[in-house]
Amino acid sequence: MGMDDEILSVKNIFKVFGSQPEEAMRMLDSGKNKDDVFRETGQVVGVFDASFSVRKGEIFVIMGLSGSGKSTMVRLFNRLIEPTSGSIYLNGNEITGLTDKELLTVRRKDMSMVFQSFALMPHMTVLDNAAFGLEVSSVGEAERYRRAREALEQVGLAGHEYSYPHQLSGGMQQRVGLARALANDPSILLMDEAFSALDPLIRTEMQDELIRLQAEQQRTIIFISHDLDEAIRIGHRIAIMEGGRVVQVGTPQEILNNPASDYVEAFFKSVDSSRGLRAGDVARFESDIVIHRSSTDSRVDGHSIPYAYLTDDDRHLLGLLDSSGVAQGESPREIAPAELSVVAFDTPLHDVLDLAASVPYPLPVLTREGTLHGTITKDSILKSLSRH
């Protein structure tokens, strides 16, 4: 990964809370740790020498327990909290040196934030709330409401424009929060424990929603979470924080296979169970690898996808289009359903593991009626294991 696809990078960031940060920084420089600093000076070290970068278009999860500095970290990005030392770069430009006016532009155009407490304005309608960021940037009324309506539609809140936040459920309120952030069309979405206040069912629903939105818009999302399941589920890459330090950055798989410390390992211990899961629970229906037979002609240009499933209008499986050899000059070939390994919806996940590992294509999962329910990949099994 080169420098050009980095959208945000953090270099040796420190944040000390208290009246004499210089004193605390001197102690940190001489090798003292966070606890020593607190004991001797009463200064609280929030973030300790953090360096990492976030790539364009990825969901980057910063994970840690409460007090690990993750919420401080996300506020350093848009400078709601000023770093004590170090630099942050957005698209190669240093944010840490911006004037107040330039900072306003960054907050209005480049980064929008979604909050754990929703932080909606109780005196404004849903529409006005969604348009808040645009109103602050002095976008004209017609334009502002058009974009706010679009954003509300994206999060599934069309029709609630004139309700007030207190009339909506928690999940819907957070959708408003998300719409408010999306309406600004920011290049980076900062989400501070955005789903932590929601009940588990709604949380999962919102996570799926976020994954869908991200897939559609390729927006960079920085997601703060204390929940490992959530981190693995939605994160392309995860940064794990402990006591103000970033202890490991990597894909869920990398971290799972190669934990950098005992702390990380202990964290991931709980992630091991495939009890009671069925193939159908794990399978996902991904529309971009499914081709309707009736519209084949127009969409078979999808040779860039190595494997695509062919279905009729009722989702009955007609075959698999194997384009994995196209790069080597072979033409795509069609595999009939009889030659494919197929899994029934109710098959225990345990029995699918080997099969999924042995075939090159995503395993098709069929319903009792024989229609395509979704597909399973090694990756999706891994993610689902962490969830349950």
Added chain:
Amino acid sequence: MSVLTILDPFQVLHIPLGEWVEASLNYLVDNFRGVFRAVRWPIDQVLDGIEGLLQSVPPTIGILLGSLLGWQVAGRRMGLFCAFTLILLGLIGVWSESMTTLSLVLTAVFFCGLFGVPLGILCARHDRLEQMVRPVLDAMQTLPAFVYLVPVVMLFGIGNVPGVLVTIVFALPPLVRLTNLGIRQVPADKIEAARAFGCTPGQMLRRVQLPLATQTIMAGLNQTLMLSLSMVVIASMISVGGLGQMVLRGIGRLDMGLATVGGLGLVMLAIFLDRLTQAMGERSAIAGDHRRWFQKGPLGLCLRLFGIGKLQATPNV
């Protein structure tokens, strides 16, 4: 004449505070009369305007407008209640005095709002300023009115205008305090969200802090109004007209009838104003009703009659 002793040093040591005050007051009166005359002017203008308006409206029209206002602000029951109190004021024969008192009170509240709300906002933003202002507010509220009644007369003369001034001194503090409190009590997460979306301090104030503090500020305004009314009797000692004068004259002549009528008039006026401002403060808190204020009550009725309201109606749920 006496010697300094440890046990009672105050035989000799003492600060001639009273003499100083007198001297400086005399100095002010001699040299700055013009300045104080100038201060009178804006108050005079506002007071004359309001009083002229209120006195020129015939009681029946006044009662009608007052009731409609009550209806508009807080519904039909409030409208009836306003009509009841205003009619009672007329029946006990104090309509004209009530209007004089009302104009005094409204003028005082107008100037309190003009200075109190911005001062409260500044206090909410600057802790140092709040620390400095607080003892001054304490003094304004606790200092017996009689103490500053005399200097005010010396500087501004007698009549309604100095009466309004005295009232402002007494009634201003709660508005400043509650504006300050209301803005400080705006939840931190709303402030943070507004900052994260790039609000300037001015936008923050207009779009977030003031709207969310409205209820508290209105409570402050309500208190200011009540304190102004309670000041009316004392202010009548410097020849301020209206209901207070009736009470004062009644006490002076041991005419209990006159004093009671004046007192009752004050109470009715207080109840009328209190309910009205309270309803204004609570208006935003009513849940489940999404019509804007102009779509309800008599105004809404007119708009609907002329078919304008439909355009503004919000297509809800």
